[in-house]
Amino acid sequence: MIPLNYFLVLSIILFALGAIAFFVKRDLITQFMAIEIMFNAANLAFLAFAKSAGSLDGQIIVFFVITVAAAEAAVGLAIILLIFRQKKTIKSEDIKLMKG
């Protein structure tokens, strides 16, 4: 039986990696992947808690997140694709349409 804390530490490490990648990398695809990693870090934490508490709630949430993440990935990639078509770039510094 692996203790709960191991999972949580792994989850934190994954999350931190994702966050750092998000800030360090410049192209949208990589940033997108970084977000996915953070998602999965959260999923891992959920699962670990669910297992240790012996409740199914955490697992249900994880399923939910996975489904939503799949949909979100599709939409997100489509948007990135469209941005590339319009702007010929996917560097996040070049995109500031929402500037006030």
Place this chain on the structure above:
Amino acid sequence: MTDYFWLIPFIPALSTLILVLFGQKLPKKYVSFQACFAVFASFAISVISFIGLLQTSHEHLPIIKNLFSWIHAGSFQADLALQLDPLSSIMTLVVTGVGFLIHVYSVGYMADDEGYTRYFTYLNLFTFAMLILVMGSNLVVMFVGWEGVGLCSYLLIGFWFDKHSAANAGKKAFIVNRIGDAAFLLGIFFIFTHIGSGEFSVINAAIGGGAITQGLATLIAILLFVGATGKSAQIPLYIWLPDAMEGPTPVSALIHAATMVTAGVYMVARMNVLFTFSGSANSLVAIIGAVTAVFAATMALTQNDIKRVLAYSTISQIGYMFIGCGVGAYAAGMFHLFTHAFFKSLLFLAAGSVIHALSGELNMQKMGGLRKYLPLTYPTFLIGAIAIAGIPFLSGFFSKDAILTSAYANGQYLVWALGIFCAVLTAFYMFRLIFLTFFGNERLEPEAKKHLHESPPAMTIPLVLLAFFSIVAGYVGLPVVVGKDLNFFGRFLEPVIHQAHEVHLSLGTEWMLILISIAVAVTGIFIAWVFYIKNPKIPKNIVARFPGLYKLLYNKYYVDEIYNTLFVNSTIKGSEIVYDHFDLKVIDGVVNGSAKTTNFFGKVLSYFQTGYIKDYALIFLLGVILLLGYLLF
């Protein structure tokens, strides 16, 4: 015989409706036939009703026909009801009788006008409105007619609306009239609040029963009279009438001489119980009437436009009528209204005939010597002039004398003196007009002379008929000196006109007054003869001697200019300033200012929106950390 009197106004109304709907498709001949016939039919019913009225005993007066309940809301109750009594009967006779003749005259006068159908539509509409005015049995219905005639006057003055001056004159007439109407309306409201009804019979009974105080009666009477000064062109609202001469001449004859402008007099006579009860309002009426009479007559002295002379003369003559009403001799005022309708419309129509003959020339300085070219117009014109000047045996003499005698008898010597002075002026300017037009050497434009011709029978026959009435109309109201009970006119009106007290003068005084009137009339004519026939240089010398006075008169005392600066221009200027500085700057400024302030704060806050997704994520992360810190520690 009086059963169908209520049809009188509706025949012209029906004719109007037909002309409005189908007029453009109907042949010209038919249009004029229908228009004239409608008025003639009304006239016939008026005559029948009049005869019926003579046979009706006084207790059954007035005969009221309630058509339907019109406006009923709360305590405001007004029915569409018409009434027949001596006063309205006389008015219907005048309106339809003179109106018919003028309709016939118009057939000739307007023959070549492209707005022929439109003209007769308006004319019929006017007849309808005027009949509603005189036959309404309550103030509200009277007001309907009152505004209705105002509208027709507007439409007909601006008949040739592609001329700026005509369009302007029509608008001016309507707006000036509206000022009077506003006061009239307030008067009606006072009557409704304090008496609770607009029916004339109820009002008269209520005043008799002491429903209102004398002060209130004076206030109401003055408000109504302000309305009358608008419609009847008295000081201070007379300014529209001279300009109204832009309309076709028959219109000037019908509306601005015979009927509509006398509506004010009719109204005062109709409300005579109120005016008499007030007393001081009556004095005001007399004074305004007298002052207007003289004031307008002086302006007529110098005018060169033949129609304008007649217009000022109309204002002046209506002044006489108000003198009559003001001194309590309502019957005399109405009598003058009656005779004036004939001779003044005669004068206008004859002037129209002259203008027609000269292809539209209005300036008397470009006429002269027309006597021989216009063999029918000249004598009829002359009859009209004699009648208005107050020469015995013609109608104007009797009615004017009745008014002046009453003024004298009531002790209003100032008013009487002004009336006498005005009589001199009247005789003078009328004969100045006659001499300048028909006598002396010809000063015609060569172009006009080529087409010079006497008018067609459609125009001359009405002239002859009106001339006939201008002579005989006076004999229905002979003065006391001729015989005791010969004033049929006054006796006929007795059921309507409340005679407070009658002052009788001795026969000697009466004779003296009559002789004075005759003397002043003859003097006026004589001066005119000296000035314009015997020694035509005199007028020029006088002008050279008193250039200021002449200029003042010629420019009509600059009243138009004063009114324009005081009321019209200042209103417009003021409004423009308010619009630019208040509406656009203050009110809109506040609105746009608040929008701008919001915008400004939005701008400031938008600096945080860099558009870079990483910045957002960083702020987000910092937020999460801060939140976590807050939750944990």
Place this chain on the structure above:
Amino acid sequence: MEIPILSIVTFLPLAGALLFIFVNRDKENLLRYLALIISIATFIVSLYLYFNFNAQTPDPQFVEKGPWIGYGINYHIGIDGISLYLILLTTFLMPIVILSSWTYIQKRVKEYLIFMFLLQTGIVGVFVSLNLFLFYVFWEAMLIPMYFLIGIWGGKRKIYATVKFVLFTMLGSLLMLVAIFYLYNLFYKATGTYSLNIFDYYRMILNPSVQVWLFLAFGLAFAIKIPMFPFHTWLPDAHVEAPTGGSVVLAAVLLKLGAYGFLRFAFPMFPDALQKFLPILGVLCVIGIIYGGLMALIQKDVKSLVAYSSVSHMGLIMLAIFALNMEGIVGGIYQMLNHGLSTGALFLCVGILYERSHTRMIKDFGGVSKQMPIFSAFFMVCILSSVGLPGLNGFVGEILCLFGVFKANKILAILAVTTIILAAAYLLWMFQRVMQGPITNDRVRSFKDLNLREIIFLTPIVILMFWMGIYPQTFLRKMDVSVANLLNQVNRKEVIFTKVKKENNPPSYILMEKEIKKDSTAKEDKESQ
């Protein structure tokens, strides 16, 4: 089962709008004919209301109740003598508006017609609502189509105008929403039940100091809509920029909603506050009358001239309503109809001119009468109706309004009477400059007189003008009882409150009738059956 006739009148246009979604946008004429048919059908159905209206009772008629969200938020509609004519006016004008836009609107015909129908449903909905929430929903829903009508089909400064219009109206209505919630809460505290039924609120008496604030919140929303001086500046802008059809609806019906709001909500619910504010409101109205008239006098744009004349006329209507007597309120309502007809018609006339010249500036015209005699006649009648000439509708309303005011306050009446002078001045002067005089602009020579379609849509208005002027009893008769009832409500509450006020500690509400029934939807349903 009874036919829900009132719902049909309200929602038939909405159904039309839905139907339009399925029609191909390129078939523009099909769309127009369809719209015409639907609007005429709505009008015919609404006539049923008129003929079956019982003039003897002040109670709401054709009532329909149904559950909606619950907690007092129900579907509850019905009409009385006050709203009846305003509904008829709306349904009457809609086919005319559609006819007038036949060629005027060339782009996005489909959307235009859909928005028109949405607008109609919104307006009629406001008039029929007997539930405060339902009322609010319609009140706001109406804004959206108007926003698009001005924003899409408007003139050069359409964005400015439409934003101004929306912000102005939103400002007022948001405060009203707050007031509605406050009332809702108050009612719950008083009775322990939820209700937004306006008749329950009629029975509730509020502490005057509370009333003041609620009256201000409601009053502001209504005053902006009317618009009363000094909240009027959105109106000229909106009118000038709006397409003809939009202007007509705006002037003819939308402005009446404010006045209607006062009559239906502010008066009976907050009578004490009303009494307190009457002097200020009266003065504002009089200022509006004179100010609007003077501003109209100097406008250079025909449309904004008519817009300012609306400010002036609405001032008179409100003044008459604030007179709080039978003559004034009946006159005010009657004048609302008149103003709807005459100003609507004036905008139609301006639209006709605009279609030919593509300008609205007075100086670009002159001598149009010569080219367009039939139009000139129609235009004249509309102007005279607006001026209040006897024999036409305007007179009846105006004389009743002025008399009502006169009975209440003579000074205000004397000032208000100037409107009959000013109205004549600005309208006739405009007529003179546009229609009369010599032709100065060569463009005018190419003007064609009215075509059959234009005659068809102007004629019913003119006929109605004469009818309402010559035989107003047709219309007045059905208002009396409702107006009397309204006045009664305003006065009755006052009496009761003065009784209670003498106690030391006035509560913030009192219920007039002890047992306000539990507002369960099921029960209401039973009643309506």
